[in-house]
Each structure stands twice: as structure tokens, then as C-alpha cells.
Amino acid sequence: MPELPEVQTVVNTLIPRVRGAKIRQVRLFRLDIVTPANIDLVTRLTDHAIQKIERRGKRIVFTLEDENRFYIHLGMSGRLTVESPGAAVVKHTHLILELTTAKGNGSIELRFSDPRRFGGVFWLGGDDPGGDMGPEPMTIRAQELAAKLKGTNRFIKTALLDQKLIAGLGNIYVDEALHAAGIYPKTRADRLKREQVQRLVISIKKVLNRALRHRGSTLRDFVDGDGLEGAFQKLHRVYDRADKPCLKCGTAIRRIVLGARSTHFCPNCQGRG
Numbered sequence: 001m002p003e004l005p006e007v008q009t010v011v012n013t014l015i016p017r018v019r020g021a022k023i024r025q026v027r028l029f030r031l032d033i034v035t036p037a038n039i040d041l042v043t044r045l046t047d048h049a050i051q052k053i054e055r056r057g058k059r060i061v062f063t064l065e066d067e068n069r070f071y072i073h074l075g076m077s078g079r080l081t082v083e084s085p086g087a088a089v090v091k092h093t094h095l096i097l098e099l100t101t102a103k104g105n106g107s108i109e110l111r112f113s114d115p116r117r118f119g120g121v122f123w124l125g126g127d128d129p130g131g132d133m134g135p136e137p138m139t140i141r142a143q144e145l146a147a148k149l150k151g152t153n154r155f156i157k158t159a160l161l162d163q164k165l166i167a168g169l170g171n172i173y174v175d176e177a178l179h180a181a182g183i184y185p186k187t188r189a190d191r192l193k194r195e196q197v198q199r200l201v202i203s204i205k206k207v208l209n210r211a212l213r214h215r216g217s218t219l220r221d222f223v224d225g226d227g228l229e230g231a232f233q234k235l236h237r238v239y240d241r242a243d244k245p246c247l248k249c250g251t252a253i254r255r256i257v258l259g260a261r262s263t264h265f266c267p268n269c270q271g272r273g
């Protein structure tokens with residue numbers, strides 16, 4: 001599932017092409033990808049310009065020139081790409097926005113496809129795109145995270161996946177950050193020591209920054225707005241590396257299942273296993 005680095009990479013590739021463009025026509029092929037169900041997305045979007053594109057958590061947030069907003073969530077397998085109008089439409093394309101570029105002299109299409117349909121288009125109107133979410137990991141302070149972790153006795157791995165506690169992290173980057181910080185994934189969140197939380201915050205930022213520099217991880221479906229895959233999957237240290245040697249100490253990486261999610265860690269570097 002695309003996490004913060006992948007979603008930010010999509011946003012970075014969309015901005016130069018889509019910002020300022022006017023939505024000339026909306027082709028919506030499946031009504032059930034739109035939330036809330038009663039919103040007339042086609043009318044709301046047609047003839048409006050896209051003023052801003054940004055990321056909040058794992059959401060790609062669009063602000064229109066009338067200040068209404070909507071966001072697209074890529075779910076498990078979603079792709080949001082810029083195509084030329086003549087390009088073949090791939091299967092499971094649910095939405096096409098026909099755009100006139102900001103300079104007014106070109107036509108492009110912003111296409112959303114999602115075979116597994118865990119993603120979708122969410123109309124916000126004037127609502128805050130992150131009102132129901134925790135703070136952003138790139139700017140969170142250790143004190144802030146420590147206060148949040150104090151309030152939960154879940155495993156640290158499970159707590160960090162909770163978008164209300166901290167926004168934008170998923171399975172890959174939580175496993176990678178816990179390994180970088182040397183923290184056992186089944187440690188109770190409220191029992192982390194202050195220096196562990198400090199190390200964790202530094203590790204989260206470091207791992208996300210490295211992933212961003214490599215344009216995210218492509219395990220199966222992820223591509224950026226230009227249709228290009230990321231490269232960070234080659235640099236994972238624990239995620240999807242069960243039984244391979246830890247790159248710090250050589251011990252075999254272990255895979256366990258926590259809260260129905262696979263979890264990878266080094267039993268030596270991360271305490272116990």
C-alpha cells in the first residue's frame with residue numbers, strides 16, 4: 001500500500017503538470033468510488049481549476065479555485081497518472097479528469113485506476129483534509145509522539161499504523177523505522193523509554209527521507225504521476241526480507257504476524273524475538 005513517500009512522490013510529479021489546470025470534463029465510470037455517495041462529483045468538478053495539490057497523511061488533496069477540496073486515496077493498488085488524451089485507457093480506470101493545462105494550450109488527462117478498489121475519491125467541500133488524523137511524521141517532535149504513545153497499551157508496531165495517532169506511515173516504513181531505532185515491534189507503546197521515542201522519531205524521519213529520495217517503494221502496483229516505479233524496495237533492511245541476514249548484524253530477519261499485518265524485524269538488533 002502506498003505510504004507517505006509514495007504518495008508524496010505522486011504529488012511531486014503531479015504538481016508541475018496539473019496545478020492551475022482547468023477541469024474541462026469529468027468521466028466517472030463507477031459511482032461507488034465516490035464518498036459521500038450522494039455528492040454530484042461531476043458537477044462539483046466540471047469547469048473548476050485545480051489550484052493546489054498537496055499530501056496529507058496518505059491522501060492526495062486537491063484544492064479547487066472555489067476553495068472546495070477533495071482527496072484521492074490510492075488504497076492498495078490505486079494509480080493516479082497524467083496521460084495524453086489519446087493514450088489507451090487501462091482496465092479498472094474509474095475516473096478521468098480531462099484538463100486544459102495552466103497555460104491554456106494543452107490537453108492532458110488525470111486518470112485514477114484501482115483494480116482492488118480499496119482507494120477512492122473523497123469530497124471534502126470546506127472540511128480540513130486532515131481533521132481526523134494525527135500529526136505528520138516529517139515534522140512531529142519526540143515530545144508530541146511520546147505523549148500520544150503514553151495513551152495506548154498496543155504494540156508499538158500497531159500504534160504507529162494508526163493514522164489517528166500519526167499520519168502517513170504503513171507496514172513498510174514502520175518496520176524499517178523500528179529496525180533503524182532498534183526497537184522490538186511488540187514493545188508496549190506506553191512502555192517505551194524517552195530515549196527510545198527520541199531515537200524512533202529520528203529513525204522515522206531518516207527512513208522516510210531516504211525513501212523519498214528514491215521515489216518510494218514499488219512492491220507491486222505503485223507508480224508515480226508519470227507512471228514510473230520507485231526504487232526504495234531495493235534498499236529495505238527488514239521489510240519483505242524474512243530469513244535474509246540483517247544488514248547491521250547478519251542475524252536472520254524474522255517475520256511474525258501482528259494485528260493481521262506481517263512484521264519484519266531483527267531479533268538481535270531489536271531486543272528479542
Ligand SMILES: [Zn+2]
Nearest residue numbers: 246249266269
Ligand atoms: Zn540485526
